[in-house]
Amino acid sequence: MMRTRPLKVALLGCGVVGSEVARIMTTHADDLAARIGAPVELAGVAVRRPAKVREGIDPSLVTTDATALVKRGDIDVVVEVIGGIEPARSLITAAFEHGASVVSANKALLAQDGAALHAAAEEHGRDLYYEAAVAGAIPLIRPLRESLAGDKVNRVLGIVNGTTNFILDKMDSTGAGYQEALDEATALGYAEADPTADVEGFDAAAKAAILAGIAFHTRVRLDDVHREGMTEVTAADFRSAKEMGCTIKLLAICERSADGTAVTARVHPAMIPLSHPLASVRGAYNAVFVESDAAGQLMFYGPGAGGSPTASAVLGDLVAVCRNRLNGATGPGESAYADLTVSPMGEVVTRYHISLDVADKPGVLAQVATVFAEHGVSIDTVRQQSRNPGSGDAVAIEQGGGGPREGGEASLVVVTHRAFDASLSGTVEALRKLDTVRGVASIMRVEGE
Ligand SMILES: NC(=O)c1ccc[n+]([C@@H]2O[C@H](COP(=O)([O-])OP(=O)(O)OC[C@H]3O[C@@H](n4cnc5c(N)ncnc54)[C@H](O)[C@@H]3O)[C@@H](O)[C@H]2O)c1
């Protein structure tokens, strides 16, 4: 039976995501009411620039005082789509203290202060939902928290940042420059207010922390996630990847150790085979693999960024939280009982593609191979490409076949078998000290094989 008194919603922030949340709340009001069992009313919209015209929003609802709005006392659900740490954190905390449940899209805040916010929600008997915070529209938080609650997750691997996937895809498929592709992603509403968060991997690292925490029932914070951005990926890296039958993606990888007692979480660019499903994830789309004991391998795919897709996830949470309120119940809170050790990057085991600039003279290959062996890193393949003395150009490689002329420089590409990341770092450090190694052009991990 439909309750006539509406549930009151306060919207904090009316930017790319907030404006879409308001639009869908208005256009789908009847369906939302039927699904929830009570009408939902937009009771206030906190903004920074009140003079801006906001189509479909009653100007009398607009306020610049977000604090007063969340403290009104009659608000059932606060939707936080401001982003950043403050004032979002204080506003969410105040919302719980004043009796509201919270829906947020704020991965930066949840990765940093998720534990404290969950504790505040629990203390006040309210909900904290954040499906939109990870991989936009794709249902991922709820499947991990609820659908897989009876299984044991061992690995989460995916593309969780739309902006960087858009940029890498453009660079790979059209040869576009980095800045041109970033400007387009920003114009399409994918990028964060400061795109450094996207391109330096902070956004994906925050999402990895949230996913690892839920998947492994262990607190994983942003600082626990090894992070490398994608600003140094070059056209030459894409050429190397192509020669390997691979492409390059910015991946988030959360793994349980072989003995099951520890976990790692990391974000970095990596080569993946073109035959892997993640290789064909284009534009701002995201895709995440979840591997678990009983279910095996699951793949989640869809739009990972943008106002309307993100609003879809926010609305889904809003419906769930409103239903809980009507039932006098709360949904699942934080689950960190397993309390596994979060290991550093050095304990990750994977494969590596290393490009070295070396002197083209006898014994160099053996010297390089010895350094790998001394650090316990086993070589899978080696490829050498010579450059004629005085020319920067690579020429055909015919090892021992009268090709390379001694005295010039060569580029040496080594692909390893699986090895500890710490061993690889030790290898690279030692390689840099060899006189015959002129430089380490790139180091890229190889995943998804
Ligand atoms: N855009 C996306 O694709 C996307 C996807 C998933 C999650 N998110 C997350 O959603 C949140 C919002 O992102 P967005 O893209 O809509 O950002 P946005 O910058 O377009 O919108 C944020 C809005 O909040 C307003 N704001 C800032 N401080 C405020 C304050 N004190 N009171 C009221 N309003 C204030 C800003 O003026 C702005 O209009 C962020 O946490 C972001 O990480 C965004």
Ligand SMILES: N[C@@H](CCO)C(=O)O
């Ligand atoms: N800036 C983020 C938004 C979605 O969280 C992205 O590009 O994926």
Ligand code: NA
């Ligand atoms: Na999601």
